[in-house]
Amino acid sequence: MPDHPVYQRVLLKLSGEALMGRQEYGLDNETVRAIAADVRDVVGMGVQVCIVIGGGNIFRGVSGAASGMERAQADFMGMLATVMNALAMQSALEKISVPTRVQSAIPMSSVCEPYIRRRAERHMEKGRVVIFAAGTGNPFFTTDTAAALRAAEMHCDALFKGTQVDGVYSADPRKVTTAQRYEQLTYLEVLANELGVMDAAAISLARENALPIVVFNIHAPGAFAAVIRGEGRFTRIIEQQ
Numbered sequence: 001m002p003d004h005p006v007y008q009r010v011l012l013k014l015s016g017e018a019l020m021g022r023q024e025y026g027l028d029n030e031t032v033r034a035i036a037a038d039v040r041d042v043v044g045m046g047v048q049v050c051i052v053i054g055g056g057n058i059f060r061g062v063s064g065a066a067s068g069m070e071r072a073q074a075d076f077m078g079m080l081a082t083v084m085n086a087l088a089m090q091s092a093l094e095k096i097s098v099p100t101r102v103q104s105a106i107p108m109s110s111v112c113e114p115y116i117r118r119r120a121e122r123h124m125e126k127g128r129v130v131i132f133a134a135g136t137g138n139p140f141f142t143t144d145t146a147a148a149l150r151a152a153e154m155h156c157d158a159l160f161k162g163t164q165v166d167g168v169y170s171a172d173p174r175k176v177t178t179a180q181r182y183e184q185l186t187y188l189e190v191l192a193n194e195l196g197v198m199d200a201a202a203i204s205l206a207r208e209n210a211l212p213i214v215v216f217n218i219h220a221p222g223a224f225a226a227v228i229r230g231e232g233r234f235t236r237i238i239e240q241q
Contacts, residue, residue, distance in 0.1 A: 004229055005042075005045045005046065005047045005228045005229060006228065006229060006230040007047060007157040007158050007228055008046075008047060008048065008157055009047070009048040009049075009050075009124065009154065009155065009156050009157055010042075010047060010048070010049060010050075010156050010157060010158050010159070010160055010228065011049075011050045011051070011052065011147060011150060011151035011154065011156045011158075011159050011160065012039070012049060012050070012051045012052075012160045012162060012224070013051075013052050013053075013054075013143070013144065013147035013159060013160065013161045013162065013198075014035070014051065014052070014053045014054065014162050014218060015053075015054045015056055015057075015143075015162075015163070016053060016054040016055045016056035016057035016058060016060075016081065016082070016085055017054070017056050017057050017164075018031070018035070018162060018163075018164070018218055018219070019031055019032055019035070019053070019057055019085060019088070019089075020057045025057055025058070026057060026058065027057065027085070027088050029092075031219075032088055032089060032092045033092050033095075033096075034219075034221070035089070035092075035162075035218060036089065036092035036093045036095075036096060036098070037096060038218075038221075038222065038223070038224040038225060039051070039093060039098065039129060039224065040093065040096050040097075040098045041222070041224070041225040042224055042225050042228050043098055043127065043129060045225065045228065045229075047228055048124040048125070048127070049124070049129050049130075050120065050124060050129065050130040050131070050132060050150065050151075050154055050156070051086075051089065051129065051130070051131045051132070052131075052132050052143055052146055052147040052150055053082055053085040053086055053089060053131065053133070053143070054082060054085070054142075054143040054144075055078045055079070055080075055081030055082040055084070055085060055143070056078075056081075057081075057085070058081035058084060058085070059074075059077050059078050059080075059081040060078055061074040061075035061076075061077065061078035061079075061139070062074070064077060064078070071139065071140065072139035072140070074139075075135075075139035075140060075141075076106075076139060078135075079105070079106060079133075079134040079135050079137070080106075080134070082133050082134055082135060082143060083102070083104055083106075083108065083111070083112070083133040083134055085133075086102045086104075086112070086131040086132075086133035087102060087111065087112070087133075089131055090102050090131055093129055098129055099126075099127065099128040099129070100128060100129045100130075100131060101113060101120075101123050101128055101129070101130050101131070102130075102131045102133055103115040103116065103119075103120055103130060103131070103132055103133065104132075104133040104134045105132070105133070105134040105135060105136055105137030105138075105146075106134040106137050112133065115132065115134075115137070117153050117154075120132070120154065121154060121155075124154070132146065132147075132150045136149060141201070142199050142201070142202065144198040144199050144201075144202035145198075145199060145201045145202045145205065147159060147161075147198075147202065148198070148201075148202040148203075148205040148206045148209075148211065149205060151206075151209075151211055152205065152206075152209040152211055156211065157212075158211065158212040158213070158214050159206060159211055159212070159213045159214070160213075160214045160215075160216065160224070160227065161197065161198065161213060161214065161215045161216075162216060162217070162218025162224070163215055163216070163217060163218065164217065164218075164219065165217055166181075166216060166217040166220065166223075166232075166233040166234065167181050167182065167183075167215050167216065167217075167233060167234055167235035168181070168182045168185060168190070168195055168197050168215050168235040168237070169181050169182070170182075170193075170195070181235070182235050183235060183236070184235065184236045184237070184238065185235060185236075185237045185238075186237070186238065186239060186240045187203050187204070187206065187207035187237060187238075187239060188207075188240070190203055190237055191203055191204075197213065197215055197237065198213070203237075206237075207239065210239060212236060212237065212238050213236070213237040213238075214227060214234050214235070214236055214237075215234060215235045215236075215237070216232065216233065216234040216235075217233070220232075
């Protein structure tokens with residue numbers, strides 16, 4: 001496999017749904033193992049990797065609020081779900097000899113480290129994968145926003161959004177066969193056209209910090225490593241050139 005990464009330090013954002021596989025909820029161990037193997041390949045190229053995982057496969061705060069639960073309480077439950085996913089991914093990575101640390105924005109010292117920016121950077125410098133759990137630690141913020149925040153704090157070269165399709169489309173290509181696929185977009189185009197890549201707060205934060213967003217299909221074998229080398233199919237979101 002060619003070993004010429006375009007990026008040296010990246011953040012990978014995964015939705016909780018990405019870990020479900022074909023299940024209706026929860027974790028699919030085979031899917032988690034496959035994603036872990038892709039991360040191992042990227043780490044093997046000498047790239048420093050950190051990860052943010054959503055919790056929608058276990059509990060989604062917005063849905064909880066919609067069903068009558070108080071929004072802040074529902075969001076905290078969603079944050080706890082992201083910790084469960086982070087621990088599952090840590091287990092999968094360490095089983096294939098990838099040293100991994102989980103840092104939570106909500107302190108829970110019995111199961112993981114608290115989020116400390118400089119410690120996280122040091123872990124990555126030593127070749128460890130760092131998984132950031134519990135979002136930002138605050139309700140009303142999504143894990144997309146947490147991913148943009150952590151990527152900026154870690155001085156990442158790019159934020160990689162692993163999705164179910166190979167880039168950004170004008171509509172869901174799984175439902176609309178005529179959906180247009182984009183090779184490159186600006187932050188403002190994503191916001192103006194409401195393309196739904198990430199929420200507006202995350203896109204705005206990425207724009208303010210000149211943080212490129214790369215959207216690709218996390219379920220295509222080897223796609224993460226290919227995109228790190230600038231190959232394969234993906235959509236890049238950047239400032240106007």
